[in-house]
Amino acid sequence: MALPKRMKFGSFLGPFHRVGENPTLAIDRDLELVEWMDTLGYDEVWVGEHHSAGWEIISSPEVFIAAAAMRTKYIKLGTGVVSLPYHHPLMVANRMVQIDHMSHGRALFGVGPGALPGDAYMMGIPHETQRERMDESLTTIMRLFTETEPISVKTDWFELNEGMLQLRPLQQPYMPIAVASVQSPAGVTLAGKHGAAVLTITVPRDPSAGPSDLQGLWAIAEESAAEHGKEVNRDDWRLVLPVHVAESKKEALDDIRMGSARYLKEYSEGTNGRKSVFDGPLDKVVDNMSESGSWFVGTPDDIIDGINRLQEQSGGFGGFLVQTVDWTSREKMLKSYELFARYVMPQFQGTVASTFASNQWATERQETLVAGRVRAIDRAKKVYADRKA
Known part of the structure; x- marks a missing residue:
């Protein structure tokens, strides 16, 4: 397993804010966080x-990205993701191209x-x-991106005339x-079909289902790419996981102890009906999720x-994205991202090898x-003394 020379780092911003x-x-x-990440x-x-x-x-990542583009200089801004079945493909293609121009070439197009x-x-x-429908939409969007003659497509849910x-x-x-892929093979199959990157939420939205079969998903992507005469690159594969960093393990756990429990119990399980992954007390949820590797804390x-x-x-993968959960104070969130940038990112980007x-x-x-x-000091003293003698 070869590490990329420079791993990409970023955020997968749902975002998750408590009701x-x-x-x-x-x-x-959220916008402040993106500005801080750019810095x-x-x-x-x-x-x-x-x-x-x-x-x-x-509800509209494109609108958010347009605002973020005006506040940042360097960071790339992606849809994570556009839910393709909700939109006409021509509208999606047009919006992404406009974002690409407005951001001066910093747009990333994630679909699901x-x-x-x-x-x-x-x-x-x-x-x-x-x-x-995701497959039909992305196939049409790719044609709109690459073909210069008018195209017509008719399906049972959209029609495109010239x-x-x-x-x-x-x-x-x-x-x-990039195509989102968590548990089903549909996402990696589609990524392989178009030679696209893959975004994998390492722990599915239903944590009780267990971690994603990462090697199995990548094997499907490679198989699909080969069938369609394309290639997929591990360096373009991003894995997504919730992260919180602090000066000590205890501090990190305590920072998000109740916020993380509310996120899991109130939203993942209470709102969305996922099966319970941990039946213990609320104040032990973060310990369980950290020890299992579901969250990095x-x-x-x-x-x-x-x-x-x-x-x-x-x-092997080439990008790591922090799944951003609003589970502690603003100051501690920003500090976590700073510690990650100062001490974690350099270890995977080659920037500290020369200083070591x-x-x-x-x-x-x-x-x-x-x-x-x-x-040298002794000689300088002697020269001075000789000159005074």
Whole structure:
């Protein structure tokens, strides 16, 4: 298993905000976090689309990204993800191309079938059709991105008559594309079909289902790519996991002890009906989820160890995204992202190898170097004394 020379790091921003707080201020904090990540040197952020259940309150990642693009300089901004069955493909393609231009080429295009069952239900979309519709939509969008002649497509849920884009993508031939994949093979199969990247939420929305079969999912992606004459690259595979970092393990656990329990019990289980993953007291939820590896909670060294374990479990990946959960104070959230950037990211991006090597070089030659410095000082003193004599 070979690590990438420079792993990509970022956030998978659902976001998750507890019901009952001011949603305007919650979205403001999300934008503030993206600005902070831009300052800290994170590579990317992926913003979700959800329409029900009250916790994940961004309904249009494109609108959020447009605002974030005006506040940032370097970080890439992705949809994480556009739920393709909810939209006409021409509209999705047009919005993504516009974002690509407005962000000056920083757009990333993440797609999926739609995660929350309530969303599809409200729109009258049969749940069993969502993955097939995702495939039909992305195939059409790829044609719109790459073909210059008008195209016509007719399915049982959308019709495109001589469709073409009036703006071409700024990034050529188009912005990077990633397909969400958690448990079913549909996402990785579609990624392989188009040679796209993969976004994998390492612990599915239903934690009781256990962790994703990472190596199995990647094998399906490679098989699908081979069938369609495409290639998939492990360096473009992003894994997603909730993370909180602090100066000590105890501090990290205590920071999110009740907030994380409310997220799991009130939202994942209480709202969405997932089976209980832990039947103990609320104040022990975070300990259980951390010990099982479902969440990475601890010091920078703990997080480094966790990412290395994921590399072993998956066979290798090229990007790690923090699944952002609003489970502690604003100050502690921002501090967690800072500690991650200062001490975790450099270990996987090659930026501290040379400083370690330089330090080791100097340490090993300490006696010789110090002796030379002493001789130089002694000589300077002697020269001065001789001049005064």
